[in-house]
Amino acid sequence: MASQAVTLRPGRLEDVETIHAALLKLAIHIGARQDIKSTADDLRRYGFGENPTFSTLIAEVDREFAGLCLHFPIFSTWMGRPGVYVQDLYVENRFRGRRIGEKLLRRVARECRAAGGVYLRLSIHTDNEIAKAFYGRLGIGCSSHEQVQKIVGDAFFVFADSTEKK
Template sequence: MTVPKLAIRPGRIEDADDIHAALLGIGEAVGETHKIASTADDIRRFGFGEQPAFATLVAEISSEFAGMCLYFPIFSSWMGRPGVYIQDLFVAERFRGLKVGEKLLREVARLSRDAGGVYLRLAVDTDNVKAQAFYERLGIAHSRNEQVHKILGDAFFAFAENDDHPEDR
């Protein structure tokens, strides 16, 4: 049996529809599609252009979209070194088991390393046991001494606007 050739390349603006479809696929896998408010236009607007908010790598097998990794640079003030944050990793169902996800992650790690990076971070949905096991197998361990906190939507906007001490400005 011939193993299909995997190609990994930087995402391009014309990949926005596939990237967004992958995000919907992640949402479906964890039963949270209803929480996805982004559109392919958001991907085009914020991922490409003069100041992209993120980068993507796209995996293709026989010129067919096989998966993607959406990531962005981060910095550790304690280490004094940059790293990379993996926001989303997706592999199309028919290409799972071919190490597409692992190869995407390794390529992002190489790109970060080549830019001076020394670490990789990501978050996994609490209920996504398969993804947790996948990352653990690759040596990307759960950090037991950290907890994610977030504020979003109306609460975020209210927080950004509320200033109890205007004299401190």
């Protein structure tokens, strides 16, 4: 089989079902299918609605979906500069080994840099050794001075809706 070129393009509204399917496959891959609560409608609303909160970059091989990078802008008050947060990076199994994930990340980094950004941040599932090795090969290392904290679901709603404790 001849080596087909990889093309990258911004995600479009008509890609929503494919994007959501890829996110489900990613969750299954890391053993977290039960944690996916989003729907294609959520992606339509928050990624392609009036005020998009994220962007996607789609990789294709011969017009066939090969992968995606879902990302959004962030800002470092310590550096005083913008950056980009990669929420999800996914490559279809049959296209792995073709540096598609790297191409997606480098393109997102270039776009961030062109907008004045100076860093890329992401997090990975703690048990995903393949991802750790992949990012390590690209020079994207684990931060030794930060730990991700979060509050979700009912606990988040209670926190958001409650008043400050005295």
